[in-house]
Structure formats: C-alpha cells, structure tokens
Amino acid sequence: MRVLDTAALLHWPVSKLTGNVCAVSQQYELERVSPQRWMLVQALDIDWKEVTTEWLNLARSCAAKSGDLPRLSDVDLDVLGLSLGLQIPLVTDDYRLQNAMKFSGHTSTSVDTEGAKEVWTWVRMCTGCRHTTEVPEDVGRSKTGEVGHCERCGSPLQLKRKR
Template sequence: MEGETHRVLDASAVLRGGLGFEDEKYLMPSSVFREILDPLYIEKMQSLIRLNRLNVKDASKKSLTRVKEKAREVGDLVNLSDADLDVLGLALETGGVIVSDDYAIQNTAYALGVEVEHAFHEPIKQRRQYTYYCRGCGQRYMPGVTECGICGARVKRKTQKSSVERL
C-alpha cells in the first residue's frame, strides 16, 4: 500500500458504480462494508478482496478525532453518519482519494485537504461553512439543536456568506 493512491469508497460509490476503475486499489471502512446489503454488491466486493484490490480497514482514533473537529468547525458534523466519518478518517490517514456523492462528505473532505471524486452525481461546486440559528428570535446555536431554547421556534442551518469558497 505504500506509495500507491487508493480510492476510499463510501456506500454511494459502491451502489452507483464507483468500482469501475480498471486495476485500481480500493479502501473501505468496515462500517461501509456492513452497510452494503445487496448480495450482488457483496459478491463483487468479496471478489475484489480476493484479488487484493479492496482492503477493508478502519481509521485510527486520532484521524477520526481530527475529522470530527473539522466537521464540527464547518457545520457538517450533524449531517455525517459514523460510516461517513470513517470514510473521511481513512482517507485522511492514508492519503487516499474519496469516491462519494455525499455533499457533507465532500465539503468536510475539502476542508481537510482530502481529494474527492464523485461517483455519479455532480460534485459540490463550493466549499461552505454553516451556522445554526433560530428562525424566530435569531439566537445562534451549535449544530444538532433543532428547537430554540428561548422561543421554541425551529433552528435552521444557513451558509456563512464569508465562508463560501469556489472549487
């Protein structure tokens, strides 16, 4: 694995045809491997494992901590599943290229300096940072709060204008 660039796959990459790269090497966190339930895709992944083209591996706690900090910083932590965090951590740790259609993964990856390829859908065109606020009274909140503690209105996410960066 030393010196080679691997594609780090999330479930969207597998399910939308992201395994079409000839003679490529893939990495996948075990959490993503467990998400794939379709027998056809399981068989394809097992075949790639036998051919030494797919390695199921997990990121270190150190990498995951860094990913969570950056995801929290850009406001995407609440939009990322544990498997998404694992994909980001594994790519950060190995220098791999993420293959994903998930915009929250793409946004956080760009903030981490990790390269991303899309599997099927168009990739994000701008890196964004988000802030959370109450629609009723304007109070600002940390990600994950859904209801304002002051007025009871719904908490919404919005892009910080100064943080939008074209890719």
C-alpha cells in the same frame, strides 16, 4: 489508492474497485443495501480498515469546521476519517462530505456526478431568537431535524448556510 464511499462500491465497475480502501462499517451498509453486490465485492482485493479513534476525531473536527457534521452518518464519518488519517483522496457523491473535505483543503472526487464547486459553511440558527452559533464537535447527528437547543432561549436550532 483512494478511499471509496458506498456509492462507488455500488456503482463502479468491479475492475475499478480493486486496490482501494474502505471502512469495515461499509460492509454492513453494502450488505443491507444490496446483498448481491456485497457477494461480488467480497471477492475483491479491497483494503477493509477499522477506523481508529484518532482518525474519527480528525473527521469530526473537519466536519464541524464546515458545519456539515450534524448531517453525517457513522459510515460517512468513517470514510472521512480514513481519507484524513491515511492522507489519500476520497471518492464520494455526498455533497456534505465533499464540502467538508474541500473546506479544509483536501481532495475528493465524485463517483459519477460533477461534484460540489462552491464551499459552504453551516452554522446553527435559533428558530426563536435567531441567535447563531458554530457547529460543535460533539453535536448530535441525524439526517434531518433540529441540531440542538438555543443557549439563550431554549428554542430548537436549525442548520443554516452562513452568509
């Protein structure tokens, strides 16, 4: 039994999907991305779970440690939370999710790619004074753009790989 991300729901043969765990929020994502696939997947025996606040906190804390949190979507956090909360492996091709899992010593496997080998840590660096800070658990999340403002000079912060 594993937690499957939406890429697995989209691309795996349906026979492999049965018996695994997914988040309820993935139903809406899948329906939006591929209504036809959703019709198919709906009929399968998949354990759709709501993610508890406690599990979401586990996910947020795990992803903040590696610094991946600002770039994760709500659905990303849900599947991460399921995997950590239920303590079962995660199947995902998202390198940020793989990185966050690996950083805290958890298992993830990829849907069809090789998967991340190196583990990265992300920090926030000021575009003005270059001051760096860790990624906090309450960071705002979006796929691109700034990740807060500098406490020293007020300039936008960007994610940088920690060296």
